[in-house]
Amino acid sequence: MPPPATTNLGYTPPDGGWGWVVVLAAFISIGFSYAFPKSLTVYFKEIQEYFGVSYSEIAWVSSVMLATMYAAGPISSILVNRYGSRPVVIVGGFLVGVGMVSASFGTSIVHLYLCVGVIGGFGLAFNLQPALTIIGTYFQAKRPLANGLAMTGSPVVLFTLAPLNQFLFDSFGWRGSFLILGAIVLNCCVAGSLMRPVNKMVVFKPKTEPLEVNGAEEASGAEALRSEDSPKSQSCVHRFIDFSLFKHRGFLIYLVGNIILFFGFFAPVVFLAPYAKHQGIDEYSAAFLLSIFALSDMFIRPATGFIGNTRWIRPKIQYFFAFAVSYNGVCHLLCPLLPGYAGLVVYAVFFGFAFGMLSALLFETLMDLVGAKRFSTAVGLCTIIECGPVLLGPPMSGALVDIFGDYKYMYYTCGVFMLVPGLFFFIMHYFNYRKLEEEKHKEAVGMRTAEDTVHLNIGQKDKSEDEMEK
Incomplete structure (x- = not known):
């Protein structure tokens, strides 16, 4: 493990x-x-x-x-x-x-x-x-x-x-x-x-921090964290919504990428059956594509969770998420190129895998970035900002079909909306992981320096006491 x-x-x-x-x-x-x-x-x-x-x-x-x-x-x-x-x-x-x-x-x-x-x-x-x-x-x-x-x-x-x-x-x-x-x-x-609520076990912590006790209520970590670090005069809103997340590097990377990808996230599912009918496929066969999509999605989600929990993926799970987003984009870009009903069946299978992978990792990666304590507030801030793309994405995609009279331009656009943030995640998280390693190294050096200083002060004190005794 x-x-x-x-x-x-x-x-x-x-x-x-x-x-x-x-x-x-x-x-x-x-x-x-x-x-x-x-x-x-x-x-x-x-x-x-x-x-x-x-x-x-x-x-x-x-x-x-x-x-x-x-x-x-x-x-x-x-x-x-x-x-x-x-x-x-x-x-x-x-x-x-x-x-x-x-x-x-x-x-x-x-x-x-x-x-x-x-x-x-x-x-x-x-x-x-x-x-x-x-x-x-x-x-x-x-x-x-x-x-x-x-x-x-x-x-x-x-x-x-x-x-x-x-x-x-x-x-x-x-x-x-x-x-x-x-x-x-x-x-x-x-x-x-x-x-x-989880039964929190007693743990030993430094004296400057309060001790958790059994049976503590599940009131989220965002509140507990700020109860230690923030003044009591804070407003109720600031107690429960942590706006300091907008200064969190990983959170901002996640938020910017998600705003873009949600413009192309739901539309391909909504228009899958109409696209098949547009190609002259009967209604039952078109509806069956959604069943194929759902079955693929159903099986890939737990498999994604299992893969994401391995020792090779877990430490850099953000790269796995970036791959899932990019994979969605590639599927949409290739969809109009696949011929006939057989091509749509292949697309439904691979799109179901892509959609399921992304959905299984969507919130896990956010929790990995901000931690479980701040997750509740982080997901709340994300969803209110993402509601715009969620609301406008399908109507914008439908407008492309109305303008061009063809679904392929809609799929190309959704593919770009997914591929661009996927590449963005790969690049930005590469620099973010490097920055985190540098910060961890500096923190370790600082701790060693502090320990050396303490040891030096203790040594000097012992030496001065010896001299006084002599």
């Missing part, structure tokens, strides 16, 4: 035990957070005809839901830092359920924007971030594997919800289906109840 990442949590994570139950709960919570907005597209055609709206208007339901999920990240951070993951996830599951039940009585498309998009989006935000945060409190040495398993929830839930939604749609229509989905998503409340 490779050595754990450098993170001073103040206790020793169990790296197992109840942590695996927490991974299962995070699997459910994360799965609903990412898969739910995509699975609702099954109902869009009937809702579009019912309200007499255009396809672009109905497509905003999922976009608003995803954007709200990302924009509510800082609010979720504050709540997690204050109350822990368990109550936040329970409230999040309840909110999504209430949003779906309310939407079933909708009388206009705006009603769906508010109920499904805003209320449901807030609920998904309260499901996603706490699930990611609590894994970092239970795991350190096995954290990439745990994150990879938890992130597998997204393709598994999507693979399950897609046929279920079709069955519900055929049996009950969109209103009855929304009522049933509102009840199904309450399983997130059950998942949240399993996320009990």
